[in-house]
Amino acid sequence: MTGWSVPARWPASRRRRDLLLGVLCAGVTAFVATVPYHRDWFDLWVYYDAVSHWTAAPGGLSGAGLYDYRVPGQVYGFTYPPFAALCLLPLSLLSRPVALTVGIAANLGALALILRGLAEPLIRRHGLPRWSSYALILCLLALLEPVYDSVSFGQVNLLLLALVLSDARLLSGGGRWAGVGIGLAAAVKLTPAIFIGYLVVTRRWRAAGTAAAVAVGATLFAVWLAPGASHAYWTSALWDTSRIGDLSYVSNQSWQGVLARLRAPAEPDRLWWACGAVAIAGVWAYRVDKARAVGDVRGGIALTGAAACLVSPVTWVHHLVWLLPALAVLADRALEPPRRGRPLTAAVAVYVILCSYVIWLWRYDASGVDGLIGSNTFVWTALALLLWLPVRPPHPALRAPSGGPERPAPERRGAAAATP
Known part of the structure; x- marks a missing residue:
């Protein structure tokens, strides 16, 4: 065949897949170009x-x-x-x-x-x-x-x-x-x-x-x-929170944002923020050390991204790109045979939440139990990732020395390479 025609040797399933991908790409492009947000x-x-x-x-x-x-x-x-x-x-x-x-x-x-x-x-x-x-x-x-x-x-x-x-x-x-x-x-x-x-x-x-x-x-x-x-900057601007905006604004998806919405219009309690930040840092250090012990760099980076979103005084929604490594770790687990069960459910749930714009339903009123849960959806998501994100030990024969670089695992069914 000549020109742009599809070669006859291409499997029909591949042609269908490419067609569906083309339609998906066109639809996503149209959406991101016209979305009202x-x-x-x-x-x-x-x-x-x-x-x-x-x-x-x-x-x-x-x-x-x-x-x-x-x-x-x-x-x-x-x-x-x-x-x-x-x-x-x-x-x-x-x-x-x-x-x-x-x-x-x-x-x-x-x-x-x-x-x-x-x-x-x-x-x-x-x-x-x-x-x-x-x-x-x-x-x-x-x-x-x-x-x-x-x-x-x-x-x-x-x-x-x-x-x-x-x-x-x-x-x-x-x-x-x-x-x-x-x-x-x-x-x-x-x-x-x-x-x-x-x-x-x-x-x-x-x-x-x-x-x-x-x-x-x-x-x-x-x-x-x-x-x-x-x-x-170091003597004044860094400490002036008025430059950033309202800490209780629903887009602030950090631990301090939760406290600010609970206390609004009063200032969030700094002692409670400090106690929560210390607890988050403790959990993070413990889980990262567990990831280090098994040589899981990707898991450690993902856990650190989730902790960064939680402890930062201000985590606007666009800061939540630090959760992308965690989403990749979940997707990795979800793709393992038999590709069903809790890993797949967790990966899909986190992805849907991060696509949902759900917090904006409480943009004007975050009071009540529904406000506590809904307006802080991304906070609870980051916290769940910090607590339960799976860390992956490499094959025992290929485990890296403590603190040293990982070595790639062999290609075999059910075994994961250690490189990110």
Whole structure:
């Protein structure tokens, strides 16, 4: 045959599969292009306007103008460390349409790296058809509310997750540069700093030292290049919660968000938050150490992402991309023969919840028992993942030394490779 006709040798089942995938991709594309929950690139424009205001303010990069900026008519301002602003500084040289294009391209590129990091092990381990599996998983990712919100807000979460997952891959292979990605992510935003704690708990001392050195070095570089902004951030802006927004707003799916909604309009009780955060950190450290003992890097990273969402004072819905590694772990278990039962139920349930937009039903009233349960759905999901996410021991003959890199398991039915 010639042209674009389908070769006759292709099995009919494959043609049907490709046709169904094409229809699915078209439907998902139409949905994400027209869904009414689009965020109009709000955060991207905060970044753009803040760094533009900073460069034009008296004193330029040496001044504190970065944190003087507020969105006109609103309380929101730039909330990240100065190093993040330095990374975003090239935006100020671009027109708004070009900056928007760059922001979208950066998020899509990060999503591609995340897709490869999370999907490739599943495809390889379970012998799935590569390109059709990638297409299906990409469609499933696009429908997740945290992923969609990150892209439509123009957020940096996907970029940071891609950095952390690049380190997870290096950790599994014993790469000498492991820790660099986590260190950079922690310098851009404070939440990923918990992954340095993961490296400490799992006794990966070299990677932990590398991550800490990169994070501190990047922060000191920002202090040297932007002393005014650094002083303003570490002494004032970091502690000013009014810059972030209302802690009781339903989008804040953290432990502090739960307390804030219970106490609204009063401030959440800091003692209760501290007690809960300590308890969460204790459970996290215990479970991560269990994952370390069996050489499960992917499980440890997934548990750390769930803990990060819970202990962070503010976890907007788009921050929940840190739950994607846990979802990949559940999918891995669900694909194991006989591919039914509790792992499959758990994977489907978590996926549906993260696609559901369910918390917005309590946007205006989170009172009562239904409000406590429904408005905090993502909090309870992250907590359930922290408590019950399965960790996978590699084959006993291939178990990695304590704190060392994992070694790949052989290809055999029922056995899982240890690499992420």
